[in-house]
Every structure is written in structure tokens, then in C-alpha cells.
Amino acid sequence: MIRNSVATWVALAACVVGTAPAHSPIYAQYSATAHNTQTRVQQNRLNTVGITELHLRNGITVQLKPTKFSENTLRVRAVAPGGYAALPNDALASGKLAAPLAIESGVGPYNGEELSEHLFKHSIDLRLAIHPFYRDIIATSPVWKASELLELLTLFLSQPRLDPAAAPLMKTRLADSLSHRHQDPETWFDDTVRSLTSADLPILQAVTTEDLDAFDFDTARKFYQEHFLPTEGWTFIVIGNFDVAATSKLVEQHLGSISLKPRSHSVTTPPPLPIPDGVATKTLRSPHHSECLARLTLPLCTDKSCDALHKIEATSQVLEVRLRNRFRAEVGSTQGIDVAYEMPFFPHSDSIWLSFQFGCIRGKTDRLHNIIIEEIQSLMEKGPTPEEMEAVRTLQSRNEEFWLQTNTYWLSLMANYALWGWDVSHAVETCQNPTCCTSETISQFLRENLKPENRTFTRLEPKR
Numbered sequence: 001m002i003r004n005s006v007a008t009w010v011a012l013a014a015c016v017v018g019t020a021p022a023h024s025p026i027y028a029q030y031s032a033t034a035h036n037t038q039t040r041v042q043q044n045r046l047n048t049v050g051i052t053e054l055h056l057r058n059g060i061t062v063q064l065k066p067t068k069f070s071e072n073t074l075r076v077r078a079v080a081p082g083g084y085a086a087l088p089n090d091a092l093a094s095g096k097l098a099a100p101l102a103i104e105s106g107v108g109p110y111n112g113e114e115l116s117e118h119l120f121k122h123s124i125d126l127r128l129a130i131h132p133f134y135r136d137i138i139a140t141s142p143v144w145k146a147s148e149l150l151e152l153l154t155l156f157l158s159q160p161r162l163d164p165a166a167a168p169l170m171k172t173r174l175a176d177s178l179s180h181r182h183q184d185p186e187t188w189f190d191d192t193v194r195s196l197t198s199a200d201l202p203i204l205q206a207v208t209t210e211d212l213d214a215f216d217f218d219t220a221r222k223f224y225q226e227h228f229l230p231t232e233g234w235t236f237i238v239i240g241n242f243d244v245a246a247t248s249k250l251v252e253q254h255l256g257s258i259s260l261k262p263r264s265h266s267v268t269t270p271p272p273l274p275i276p277d278g279v280a281t282k283t284l285r286s287p288h289h290s291e292c293l294a295r296l297t298l299p300l301c302t303d304k305s306c307d308a309l310h311k312i313e314a315t316s317q318v319l320e321v322r323l324r325n326r327f328r329a330e331v332g333s334t335q336g337i338d339v340a341y342e343m344p345f346f347p348h349s350d351s352i353w354l355s356f357q358f359g360c361i362r363g364k365t366d367r368l369h370n371i372i373i374e375e376i377q378s379l380m381e382k383g384p385t386p387e388e389m390e391a392v393r394t395l396q397s398r399n400e401e402f403w404l405q406t407n408t409y410w411l412s413l414m415a416n417y418a419l420w421g422w423d424v425s426h427a428v429e430t431c432q433n434p435t436c437c438t439s440e441t442i443s444q445f446l447r448e449n450l451k452p453e454n455r456t457f458t459r460l461e462p463k464r
Helices: 089-096 098-105 112-121 143-158 166-179 185-197 209-214 217-228 244-257 306-331 365-382 386-403 407-420 439-449
Strands: 040-046 051-056 061-066 073-081 125-130 134-142 235-240 279-286 293-301 338-342 351-359 455-462
Touching: 051 244, 061 244, 061 407, 073 143, 073 407, 089 098, 089 209, 089 217, 098 112, 098 125, 098 166, 098 217, 125 143, 125 217, 134 143, 143 244, 166 209, 185 279, 185 293, 185 455, 235 244, 235 407, 293 365, 306 338, 306 351, 306 365, 306 386, 306 439, 365 439
Parallel strands: 061 235, 279 455
Antiparallel strands: 040 051, 051 061, 073 134, 073 235, 125 134, 293 351, 293 455, 338 351
């Protein structure tokens, strides 16, 4: 379970990270586009965070964040709202596999094999992903390969091949990895927790071999063309040790050359988060796992606001400290207790899972489960102590001081702000309202949004 903080939140929805669907084997001939000063609409310098923001005429926003944290690596992430949740259930498989299809097909002058060789030659790593409610591109390259990287990103949004001949290759590659999926006990465990907690909601389930059978090329191609390619809504984030003026010209030359393509579909609203009826439990037994693992998950319904996320973060940290102490007193060990939160419908943050993962002990697991519930109820009734709140503030301040010196942190932080529609110039600020996170507001927040009696409890045990 990934520990999540407000600033570094990265979606944990289970999606294939791969490629996009293919159009037809016929594609427009690739040609380099000359620098065009008319591609830029506006440039903003956000001095408080050291970000230069470009607004291109095709609707794409580009945020440039020069840093000295890594001398050689250029990191790019592009995000946009809208994902495969827009499809009906019988077409979800094609939407989930549209991104892998695009990579397998190749782009512009490169077929799939040539694309792989090109990526290797220029030391570029590039991944496309379509999640239930957003689209995502993550790429890295040496700083001096910025032009080659931006050229490829441009091709994926303007000249995807979407070749039907690539579909069998894509399915063969995925079939091999999916056939071994349950041999990884922790992956099986995560899949089961998600399925149990979401009541098997189709949009949240991982890709399966059944999805490969249900895949339809024409549906995937149409979905990629209509939902991935529109330029409206894309925000590209570029971070690394680069010259802003020179990189701005490269951005205009490449990303600015993409024709405007408005979004033809509205962004899908997520369904209500399923709430377990009472306590739903499940036990898995794996011959590939030597230790016992347990996860308790509780749905938390809240509003999409900075205040709410800070309250959840503070609650998670207070509970983790309390449970370490309680577990140590009960069984002589913390059992690796980890308290985290997950947004299953990310970037929609009004539905959240609060989870507690720990190592089981034979004969003591139910007791540890009950201790977690006791501490949740105590926090709901009395809230954190002043000492606990001060410890949380100190920890958050130290964490921010450390993470603000890393490019990956900034990449995630800026992507989240883009997807949430928040002003990136305030990206390093915490809530200024002194009532945001107090003992009383956290207690009230939990009473209003959390029902401990509705939860799931999943165990992974060795098969003897």
C-alpha cells in the first residue's frame, strides 16, 4: 500500500499502463513542423513556485519547472480528464486496452518494432495510460534529448497508427503477463481487496484474460480517437535541469504543431461509491506467500476540497502512530501497520477508501482488527490530542521540506493540481485557515463521513 500525502497523491486505480488503440494502418506522412510563433497564446511566469506556464492555441497547457535536483534526467507528465468510464460495461475491455494497442501499433513513421528501437536509441521511457476518469502520459529522457521526446509525445496525439495487425501482438503480450498475475500473491491480494470493497464495480477491476477475449479493435480505435486525442484539457508538465526559453521554443515547435481538436464528450461523473453492508470478509490462501497479511478498508465520503484532504492526511498519521503503540503493547511489535487512503475514482476525491494494512499473527488477527476499530471510534469521539496535532504538523513540515527537493514529487504535485483544477501557483501552500485541521474539526469530519460498522476485511495467508 502506497503511503499517500496531499501533495504527492498518485492515482492507485488499477489500470493497464501501456499503449493506445490503433486507428488504421494508413496514417498521415510525418514531417517536421517549423517553429511557429503563432502557436503560443499566453505565457505566465508563476514566480512563487518557479513555474512558467504556456497556453497553446490548440488548447494544450504546458507547465515548465526548471530544477537543479537532477542534472541529467528530463521528466514529462501529461494528464487530462476523461477515461474509459465513459464507455458502457460491454465496451470497457476495449477502452482499458486502447493505450497498449497504441504503443504496439507505433506512431508516425515508426511501426511498433521501430518505435521500440527508437526509444532505446534515445534512452527514452514512455508510457501511455487510460484510467477510468483520466488520461495519462509519463515519459523520461536525458535532458539533451528533449526535442526527440517532445516529438514522440506530439506523434502520439497527432499521428497514432492504430494498426489492426498490432492487436494480436498486444493481446499475446498481455495474455502472458495476465496468466501469471495470481502467482504474485500481493497483486492477487490487491485485486481482491478492490473487488470486495467496490462490490465488483466493473470500472475498477483490473484487466483480465476475459477482457482480452472481449476486446474489439474498432471500439478501441474509436475510443482512442474520440477520448485520448482531443487536445482540449491536456496539461503537460516538464521538469528538469533545462533552459526555459530554449525548452519553450521546443514545446511550441512540437506540441504547438498539433491541430486543435475539441473534446466531443463531457467528462463522466463517477457512480456512488459502494458501501459494504456490515463487515464483508474474505480469506485468500497462496502457496507463493510465506506470511500472513491483512487489510481493513472503510469507505469515506467527503467533499472535494483542500481542507478535506488535509483532514484525511492528519487522521491517517495520527491513527498510524496510535496503532503502532497499541500493537506494540498487545503483541510486542508494530506488525508493519500502515494507514493510507486511496481515491478509487481519482481525480474525483469525494469518494475515498481509508485502509489499514498489517501483518497477521495466528490467534491475534481479530484482536488487532478490533484495536483499529477502537482507535477510530476514539478519534471520532474525542479527536486527536494537542500533542498529536503538533506532531502531525511537524512531520508534514519535514516531509514537505524533503520532498520539495525532488523532481518526482513536483511531477505528481503539479499533475494533481492540473486534474483537480487547482491553481498551481499555490502548490506548496498548506491550508491557511487555522480551523482547517484541529482536534474538533477532525472529530466532526470523521463523525459526519465515516461509518466504521461498514467495512471490508481481507486476509492473505500461506497455503499449507
